[in-house]
Amino acid sequence: MRQVTATGQTVEDAVQSALKQLNTSRDQVDLDIIDEGKKGILGIFGSKPAIVKVSVAQNPIQKTEAYLKEIIAELGVSVEVETIVTDKQVTFDLSGDKIAILIGKRGQTLNALQYLVQLVLNRYADKRFTVVVDAEGYRGRRRETLINLAERMADKAINTHREVTLEPMPSYERKIIHTALQQHKKVNTTSAGVEPNRHVVIKPSYS
Amino acid sequence: MKALIETMVAPLVDHPEDVQVTVKEEDDRLTYHLTVNQDDVGKVIGKNGRIAKAVRTVVYAAGSAETKRIYLDIM
Numbered sequence: 160m161r162q163v164t165a166t167g168q169t170v171e172d173a174v175q176s177a178l179k180q181l182n183t184s185r186d187q188v189d190l191d192i193i194d195e196g197k198k199g200i201l202g203i204f205g206s207k208p209a210i211v212k213v214s215v216a217q218n219p220i221q222k223t224e225a226y227l228k229e230i231i232a233e234l235g236v237s238v239e240v241e242t243i244v245t246d247k248q249v250t251f252d253l254s255g256d257k258i259a260i261l262i263g264k265r266g267q268t269l270n271a272l273q274y275l276v277q278l279v280l281n282r283y284a285d286k287r288f289t290v291v292v293d294a295e296g297y298r299g300r301r302r303e304t305l306i307n308l309a310e311r312m313a314d315k316a317i318n319t320h321r322e323v324t325l326e327p328m329p330s331y332e333r334k335i336i337h338t339a340l341q342q343h344k345k346v347n348t349t350s351a352g353v354e355p356n357r358h359v360v361i362k363p364s365y366s
Numbered sequence: 367m368k369a370l371i372e373t374m375v376a377p378l379v380d381h382p383e384d385v386q387v388t389v390k391e392e393d394d395r396l397t398y399h400l401t402v403n404q405d406d407v408g409k410v411i412g413k414n415g416r417i418a419k420a421v422r423t424v425v426y427a428a429g430s431a432e433t434k435r436i437y438l439d440i441m
Contacts, residue, residue: 226377233370234428263427271423278417279377354414 162214170209177213189214219283226279253294309339313346316361325359333359379406395435
């Protein structure tokens with residue numbers, strides 16, 4: 160975060176001087192008045208300058224990116240974070256070595272990070288965002304895997320004339336399965352169970 | 367590890383200054399004990415323990431490098 164401490168004869172002078180140093184305007188900063196200063200006698204004796212600390216305010220997305228970076232640094236992994244912001248969604252794309260520790264088994268660590276980051280962003284922001292934390296194209300690869308799985312399990316349901324129950328998955332992974340099989344004429348999909356054990360059930364459509 | 371837990375939890379609560387992590391070392395495990403301000407308990411546990419679970423998942427991932435099993439106690 161960029162910040163400066165400035166002094167001036169009055170608080171206003173100090174603030175102006177700080178804004179000049181930071182090359183920004185007043186509505187973009189957080190102000191912290193350290194000392195209001197004193198005029199003194201005749202403006203000479205016993206006068207004290209006003210001191211203010213001015214820092215450039217970060218927007219919620221930058222703050223959240225900093226939060227994610229701090230966590231990753233504490234995990235002892237060095238990564239690059241690319242932040243992509245669209246209307247309602249913020250994607251943090253991580254890349255670097257040792258990325259596997261950040262993904263975890265079936266992406267559970269990545270999902271945990273994503274959940275925490277989403278909470279923090281929505282605490283700072285005044286509108287709601289969906290957060291995606293992706294690492295080295297993991298989400299895309301997972302999507303492919305899930306679509307393949309959906310097709311294989313749909314075949315299994317048709318061949319065995321039985322429901323096929325998949326393992327519990329987070330909502331956006333279930334959605335990938337539902338979407339993949341939506342056009343499939345021979346099976347229907349539903350979700351059953353209560354979070355965090357909610358899972359997809361694939362049923363042959365004639366049963 | 368202590369710093370990791372504090373970094374993760376502080377922005378989630380209203381009283382970050384009250385976030386405390388202590389460590390207890392036993393024969394085969396390390397137990398980290400997290401305490402927060404009374405008003406913030408819900409914010410680190412979450413609905414059905416979702417936040418607590420996410421925090422633990424990240425802590426355990428960080429702990430995979432350690433030889434000892436790691437536990438995280440909340441409150």
